[in-house]
Every structure is written in structure tokens, then in C-alpha cells.
Amino acid sequence: MDRRTLAQLLSPEGWMLLAQLPPYEEKQALQLAEGLRARGLDPDLVSGALTQSRLRTKARAKFGEFADEMLFTDAGLEQATRLVVAARHARRYAEAGVSYVADLGCGLGGDAMAMAGLGLRVLALELEEETAALATVNLRAFDQAQVRLGDAATFDPHAEGVDAVFADPARRTRSGTRVFDPRAYSPDLDTLLGLRTQVPNLGLKVGPGIPYTALPSETHAQWVSVDGAVVEAGLWFGALAPEGPGRSALLLAGGQAHTVAAPGDADARAAQAPAGDLGAYLYEPDGAVIRSGLVARVAEQLEGTLVDESIAYITTPTHRSTPFAVGYRVLDSFDFGLKRLRAYLRTRNVGRLTIKKRGTAVVPDQLRQQLALRGENEATIVLTRLRGKQSVLVVDPL
């Protein structure tokens, strides 16, 4: 959005137009735009308002009803921390007794809003002019939050008097390509980690694929999933990590939060769970449990074993309840073979097949085509290795 359009949107007329737009519907957008232009509204304002309306609708998934008072860019929204996770970040700062926090690379202000919402004083620094302008709008309700256009690379925590730092570095290039190497983050991970000598209360949001070897031993690294999808890893230092060094998984789903942790060096190798024979139940650990290397811990909790040493499926002889894995009852199992599988499913009149897989090169869509099933029943199969052997497990979700 250019400066002129932003200025128009922020005028009383623009702001009112935004508030009056009906819920965004792609199919109606063109007609709506034509109608607004026919009323004499500036075409740039109309286009800017409809873009915001589209983004606000999309942003409800991350920000709930707060989205209706915010301004977005596509890239900024994609990178923004969802409210439920940002609130968890903010809580660490509030509970650590922090009073003034710098958010280095604040984007549209998702994290800064959550911190300001808990009463913390926030200095939100952002390199891109448009993003900083929108963050200023998004943080307007918080007197104790200030957005500043500037480069985090030259930020001096002592001179600013902050007692904590948060950073969620950009993990994509200007053209939008994702970067996975922490050295290519902006600001880069080493620069951000270097801040902890000056500000021990440091928190960083990083990509969930970060290797353990990139973690300082003394950090508490927490992988977070929301409704089963892994969204980030948080690296917490000083008083922001009351758990102490180690790794953990935080699962947020349906208004509930569950944590499983392994204290110790954050960069230690993941413990290996033993493999055993297939039991009557199969458990698929949440992605945050897998990423944080805590499958062995969950297997121990379930008194289960892995189906294969290198595969993150846990099996147990009896039913166990856990928030950390999705469970299945095992109905059948046999060695993998196309003819055998087809015959098995056709005999049972299966037409709709859910295919889950781990540790096999089979492509589910191709397999589905090869099976050419036409029956009326539904089934779920798991393609995996049972102690090295390619196998099919027929399962029922618990």
C-alpha cells in the first residue's frame, strides 16, 4: 500500500468506509468496488479498503475479532504470530517481572500487541516503512507502546534502557522465498543470540526446523503446535525460561494447553525410544513432540514402544489417553503388497480410504489410483515399517 492510500484509509472517511464494508466475499468484491467508485470514492481508496477487508477476514483465524480493528499486508499477516501464541510469549515477559521490552522486527505488531496488552512497556522496532506504519496503527490503543522505524542490527539495549528483548526475525527473502538457515534470517540468529550478553532476558521465535546443534545449551527451546500444526520454536533465556535449559513441546488445541518437557542441554541429541512388536493401539505423536525430540518421553508415558527404531509411531498393548498423540485401534496388519492390499479392501467393500504414512516412499494419491476402489465403506490404513518391514496397518481412529 502506498503512502497516499494509507493516508486515505486513515482519514475519517476511509476508516468509516472500512467499518461499513460487508464481510468480504471474493465473488462480490468486483461489484462492490464498482458501486463504491460509482458513488465518487477515490479508486485507490476503494481498492485499499477492499484489500484490508479481505485481509481482515483472513486475519480472523489469527487475531479473532481484533482483526477488525487492524491493518495488514499479505506478507505481514502471513508472518504474524497468532494471538493465542503471542499471548504465551507475552506471559513469559510479564511473569519474569520485565517492565520494558524491545520487539526487534515487530512486523504488523502481533507480538508487541500481546505484550502491551499485558501492561508491558514496548519499543517495537521495524525496518520496513509500510510495515512500521501499519504496526503504529495496530498498536494505537496502547499508550505504553511505541513503534520506531529502524534497523535491529544497530539496536543498543543499554542506551534504550530495556530490560528484555524479543525478536521474531524474518524467515523469508524480500521476494517471499522461505529461508531455513538461521544465518539467513533477518536479523540473523547469531546477531540476535549475541544480545543475551547485554540483555539476559531474551526471547526469540525461530522456525520449527531449527537443528538442535544451532541451539545454545542453556536455552529453553519450546516447539509450539496449534490444533496439531507446528507453528514455531521459541528460544527462551534468563528469567523468561523458568523451566531451565532443555526442550519442550507446547500443544494448544481447543482452548487447552499441554506441555511435555525434557530438561538438560537444549542442544543434546534426542533420546531414543526402544522398538517393539505391534500392539493393539497405535499413536501418532503431535508434530511439536516430534520436532522437540520428545517422542521417547511420550512413549515412556504411554508405556509403549516404537514400531521401528527410526519411525515416530508408538504402539501399546492397551488403550492410553494422551493429549500428545492421536490414537488408533489396530484392526489388522500385513506386509505391504499392492495386490494383497487391493484384495483386502475390495473384499470389505471399501471405497473411501484415508492413507497415513511414515517411513515409506509410497505416494498416497498414486496408491489410491492404483487401488481403484469403488465400494461404499470407509477405512483408514497406515503405511509404515514394522521393525524394518514395509507393512500395512488397518486402523480405526480412537
Ligand SMILES: C[S@@+](CC[C@H](N)C(=O)[O-])C[C@H]1O[C@@H](n2cnc3c(N)ncnc32)[C@H](O)[C@@H]1O
Ligand atoms: C516475522 S516478522 C515479525 C512478526 C511479528 N512478530 C508479528 O507477530 O506480527 C519479522 C519482521 O522483521 C522485520 N525485519 C527484518 N530485518 C529487520 C531489521 N534488521 N531490523 C528491524 N526489523 C527487521 C521485517 O521487516 C518483518 O516485518
